[in-house]
Amino acid sequence: MSQSRFNHVFITQRVSLLRTLERMVNNHSTAEDLLQETYLRVTRALSERAIDHLEPFVFQTARNLALDHLRARRIQSRTVLDDVPLDVVQAVASPLSSAEDAAHAEQLLERLNLSLNQLSARQQQIFILSRLHGHSYLEIAQKLGVSLSTVQKELKLIMAICIGVAQRHDGSGKP
Template sequence: MTSSNLDRVFICQRAPLLRTLLKMVKNASIAEELVQETYLRVARSQRDNPIDYLEPFLFQTGRNLALDHLRRERMQSRTMLDDVPHEVVESVPAPASSSEDSLHAARVLQRLGTAVEQLSERQQRIFILSRLHGKGAAEIAAELGVSASTVQKELKLIMAICITLIERLSPPE
């Protein structure tokens, strides 16, 4: 997906995204800032990894930014001492997730591990370098001695394989 595709999608979805974020944060100027930050984050993500479904990714990124903002706001409102430095408040971790969330995350992680084991050695290396070490396609390509295009194609295939295996391993609900 190119930058012009992102620009086109962003322009079309800007108003609905702004409404969504405004409902969440209940402040027009903050919602506007979050919309702009959403664009920047998506553009940054798109540089290293192609995004197939740009519109949902845009909205999810915006919602995540709004939730982060609300979490920071909640932590600041819980702080009774005005003399506590802002950096200290920012360093407080988010509340722990519920045991159900933890159990679900553990199951997904286990299924992902099983899915990764099914990949070829090169695919495993690409997956680890990309998703765990945050390296871009060009860096991975240089390290493995292949083209960036090959890495991007492999990543797309790897993600499809992982999603298929995770879905297949998921128990029916």
């Protein structure tokens, strides 16, 4: 299928694609960005192989991009930072920090790592699934065969441990 055929399909379906994306992401600007990315992805795919059913392929590409965007947004919103006080977050070294700040942050991460390694296997799984993979509490509970309450309690305990390590590290000025 030629690029000119795709251009015709894209122009014809642009409004419908944009509406679909807007409904999915609830943001016109993001939907426009995803629409542009859809165009680029389909163009790239056409240069690599023939696509028999172009219109459904275009819509599926757009939906997949929107779902990827939503998944990334969900993961970003569920990072460890959500549960950590602002002063603790600000104590972590940035790329422009001094060597002393960087060393301090490295020591803090080592302490956190030691503490997290002392968690039970289930607690480690819960932490990884929640904070690194972005799974919901319900998904974790189902995956591990435990109650939602157990997941919530374990995560609260884990975050308390992390915050306690950070506060002890910063409070004394020494690791």
